[in-house]
Amino acid sequence: MSVLAVAEHRNGELRDVSFELLTAGRELADAAGADLHVAVISGDAEAFAEELNREGVDAIHAVTYGDEFNHDVYVQAIEALAADLDPTFLLAPNSVNGLDYAPAIAESLDLPLVTDVIDLAYDDGLVATREMYGSKVETTIEVDGDRAAVTVRPTEWPPAEGLGDAEIGVVDVAIDESAIGSTITGFEEAAEGDVNLEDAEFIVSIGRGIEEEENLELIEELCEVTGATMGSSRPIVDNDWLPDNRQVGQSGAVVTPDVYIAIGISGAVQHVAGMKGSDTIIAINTDPNAPIFDIADYGIVGDLFEVVPALIEEFE
Amino acid sequence: MKVLVTVKEVAQVEDEFEIADREIAAQSLDYDLNEWDDYAIEEGVGMVEDGVADEVVSVTVGPERSEETIRMALAKGVDRAIRVWDDSLEAAELLDPSAKAKILEAVVEDEAPDLVLTGVQADDDAFGATGVTLAERIGFQWAAVVNDLDLDADADVAHVHRELEGGVDEVTDVELPAVLTIQTGINEPRYASLRGIRQAQRKELDVRGLDDLGLDGSIADGPLTLTEMYEPETESDATIWEGDAGETAGNLAEYLRDRGVIDA
Ligand SMILES: Cc1cc2nc3c(=O)[nH]c(=O)nc-3n(C[C@H](O)[C@H](O)[C@H](O)COP(=O)(O)OP(=O)(O)OC[C@H]3O[C@@H](n4cnc5c(N)ncnc54)[C@H](O)[C@@H]3O)c2cc1C
Ligand SMILES: Nc1ncnc2c1ncn2[C@@H]1O[C@H](COP(=O)(O)O)[C@@H](O)[C@H]1O
Numbered sequence: 001m002s003v004l005a006v007a008e009h010r011n012g013e014l015r016d017v018s019f020e021l022l023t024a025g026r027e028l029a030d031a032a033g034a035d036l037h038v039a040v041i042s043g044d045a046e047a048f049a050e051e052l053n054r055e056g057v058d059a060i061h062a063v064t065y066g067d068e069f070n071h072d073v074y075v076q077a078i079e080a081l082a083a084d085l086d087p088t089f090l091l092a093p094n095s096v097n098g099l100d101y102a103p104a105i106a107e108s109l110d111l112p113l114v115t116d117v118i119d120l121a122y123d124d125g126l127v128a129t130r131e132m133y134g135s136k137v138e139t140t141i142e143v144d145g146d147r148a149a150v151t152v153r154p155t156e157w158p159p160a161e162g163l164g165d166a167e168i169g170v171v172d173v174a175i176d177e178s179a180i181g182s183t184i185t186g187f188e189e190a191a192e193g194d195v196n197l198e199d200a201e202f203i204v205s206i207g208r209g210i211e212e213e214e215n216l217e218l219i220e221e222l223c224e225v226t227g228a229t230m231g232s233s234r235p236i237v238d239n240d241w242l243p244d245n246r247q248v249g250q251s252g253a254v255v256t257p258d259v260y261i262a263i264g265i266s267g268a269v270q271h272v273a274g275m276k277g278s279d280t281i282i283a284i285n286t287d288p289n290a291p292i293f294d295i296a297d298y299g300i301v302g303d304l305f306e307v308v309p310a311l312i313e314e315f316e
Numbered sequence: 317m318k319v320l321v322t323v324k325e326v327a328q329v330e331d332e333f334e335i336a337d338r339e340i341a342a343q344s345l346d347y348d349l350n351e352w353d354d355y356a357i358e359e360g361v362g363m364v365e366d367g368v369a370d371e372v373v374s375v376t377v378g379p380e381r382s383e384e385t386i387r388m389a390l391a392k393g394v395d396r397a398i399r400v401w402d403d404s405l406e407a408a409e410l411l412d413p414s415a416k417a418k419i420l421e422a423v424v425e426d427e428a429p430d431l432v433l434t435g436v437q438a439d440d441d442a443f444g445a446t447g448v449t450l451a452e453r454i455g456f457q458w459a460a461v462v463n464d465l466d467l468d469a470d471a472d473v474a475h476v477h478r479e480l481e482g483g484v485d486e487v488t489d490v491e492l493p494a495v496l497t498i499q500t501g502i503n504e505p506r507y508a509s510l511r512g513i514r515q516a517q518r519k520e521l522d523v524r525g526l527d528d529l530g531l532d533g534s535i536a537d538g539p540l541t542l543t544e545m546y547e548p549e550t551e552s553d554a555t556i557w558e559g560d561a562g563e564t565a566g567n568l569a570e571y572l573r574d575r576g577v578i579d580a
Contacts, residue, residue: 010480069486071458094444096480099436099497100460103413103448112539113413115443127543132441133329137340140544141411148539181457181491190483202577226578238501250481259577273481280575282568283554287331289547296554298571300564310565315578 001034004087006078007052008095009043010068011187014051017093017152019159024120024152025091026056026160031122035059037085038166041077042066046170055162061085061171071101072180078105080173087147089126094151106149114141115151126150134266135291153269193245197253200229205248205275207233209264209285209304213241218308219263225315231255233265249274264304267292284308317369317469319360320429321394322420322447323353323376325385326440338545349385352435356498358505359465360433361393368467369431371395375423377416379406383521390516391508397519398423402526404533412538413445414453420446421453422529431474432495436461444497451495459490463499 005025007018022038029036035058040048045062052060063077078090078101090109092102094116106113118138119129126143128150197203204226206219216236223230230246237247248255250270260278265271267283267290275281276295283296284307293299300307325347333344363369374389375398376382386397400419410416424432434447444460451458463485464477472492477485479499490496508516526532557567572578 096461096478099444100448100478103445104452104458107414107417107449107452113445113449114540115445131548132545133327133340134439136329136333136547137335137545138548139542142541142543144539144541182459183489184486185489186487188477188485188487226572234500240504251479252483254482259572259575289331293554294551296552298568299554299556300568301556302561302564306561307565310561311568314565314569
């Protein structure tokens with residue numbers, strides 16, 4: 001029996017989630033009585049393999065083809081490795097690139113797929129825990145059959161540490177280039193804007209609870225009287241109510257202020273990814289069950305249209 | 317050029333809700349068009365308006381209630397719609413991306429689109445997997461999490477941006493036919509106009525069963541079973557300031573002053 005975990009890298013560096021995958025993979029391998037194999041595909045795969053040699057890893061397979069991620073290369077490489085290793089469980093990160101190849105390889109290897117998993121157990125079969133309805137409920141999903149593919153939510157497992165004694169092998173996979181149907185032509189970084197949220201010490205962020213663009217004035221006023229920098233969740237930027245550089249989260253800015261006030265923001269995992277490193281988090285939300293309260297230090301369960309005007313009054 | 321847009325009616329949970337028998341009671345659920353699919357619809361309708369595509373068709377796999385959602389797609393300018401359902405699916409939670417993709421595959425075979433647009437994820441169960449699973453099944457190329465799309469129909473290629481983490485876009489050329497999973501923010505979805513809503517009533521909404529698509533009910537017996545649903549134990553150790561707006565704002569203001577982030 002084996003677990004095959006697929007590492008992720010970008011721009012010459014392994015991403016943190018790769019080391020978290022090793023921990024999740026080791027736990028699952030222990031529970032199922034399996035070996036932990038790791039695949040690292042493209043880029044400086046051999047150097048990455050050395051870095052991935054952490055405690056608990058049994059074998060690492062470096063596929064040295066291509067530079068950056070390409071889903072066709074990943075699918076072909078994993079197919080080739082799977083033909084050899086016959087993995088019981090395939091583990092990939094629930095990242096943007098994970099979403100781009102994991103469903104395809106699962107389908108191609110005929111593996112049931114469970115995504116965005118936050119806990120894994122093995123009891124004669126795989127039991128995965130995942131969230132639903134914007135993190136308001138948790139569910140367990142039992143997988144029928146022996147095998148499965150799983151994508152693992154970033155930052156749920158601690159990174160694997162310590163030096164391992166894995167067997168490292170370089171695998172020469174014959175990639176069929178005629179089957180590569182998408183070509184990466186470059187990368188673009190979001191343009192720098194009027195503010196740099198990353199440097200701000202005090203951020204007031206606004207979410208969909210604001211309802212209308214006109215209502216943003218209220219938050220602008222709060223920022224003015226308090227000297228806070230305004231950030232937002234994604235829907236505000238999607239609506240073009242604020243420019244791109246105001247978005248906090250997985251696909252926006254990762255901020256670490258002294259104080260972060262989240263107003264009318266539910267606390268979706270992709271938002272939290274960008275602000276959980278704040279020193280103090282304060283949430284204002286009408287819904288006492290909103291997931292934002294799970295990571296908040298202080299909270300007000302209340303209507304922003306009442307609380308914010310009262311707050312402005314405090315400072316006027 | 318023909319575009320197929322998959323749409324899902326998603327359930328949103330109200331602030332107060334109860335779980336019974338691995339389900340949330342219906343009275344605490346509000347149904348809506350999935351946010352990501354709204355952007356996919358806009359993208360497809362825009363292509364027809366710009367003369368890049370000739371027809372845009374939407375498909376949902378869902379019970380009768382979801383016709384409200386599919387009507388919304390029609391009102392926003394989709395030419396026709398297909399709803400697939402079978403009573404055997406009712407029992408299944410229909411979480412399995414593979415089962416969904418098998419059903420959508422049968423629709424793709426009938427409709428023969430050049431481009432399939434799905435949402436990145438469904439807001440309720442958030443698998444984020446249906447589009448890419450479908451692509452693999454039907455042998456189309458694909459790209460996940462697309463936040464910019466420029467179609468070159470003559471060259472049979474879609475120039476896309478894939479939104480990676482940390483504000484970085486991957487710029488990619490995808491060969492057609494393809495499945496693209498659409499990210500929010502790619503465009504500005506329109507509201508359905510009154511005229512659109514009236515016109516939607518006259519548009520074709522084709523309801524099909526699994527057997528019409530040459531599939532049988534065994535599709536519902538997927539490998540995934542939802543065995544438990546519960547409210548997560550709160551990890552919160554937040555101090556909640558109690559009182560009316562004036563009092564709680566007072567607490568917060570005091571905290572901010574003590575903390576020294578504000579001198580006012
Ligand atoms: C690939 C991917 C990347 C993403 N990247 C990001 C990202 O970088 N950043 C990001 O933020 N999101 C991102 N998202 C979107 C994310 O999943 C959520 O959809 C989004 O964060 C929700 O924003 P919100 O909390 O403002 O809205 P909602 O989830 O709709 O929450 C609104 C909140 O406001 C509260 N509220 C309503 N009225 C009031 C009131 N009067 N007073 C007080 N509270 C009120 C409600 O109780 C609710 O909790 C991404 C999603 C995907 C799939
Ligand atoms: N039941 C369904 N009917 C039609 N399309 C669906 C259905 N479920 C998912 N999809 C499509 O697949 C996308 C991703 O959903 P998911 O993989 O469930 O997160 C959604 O945005 C829809 O476009």
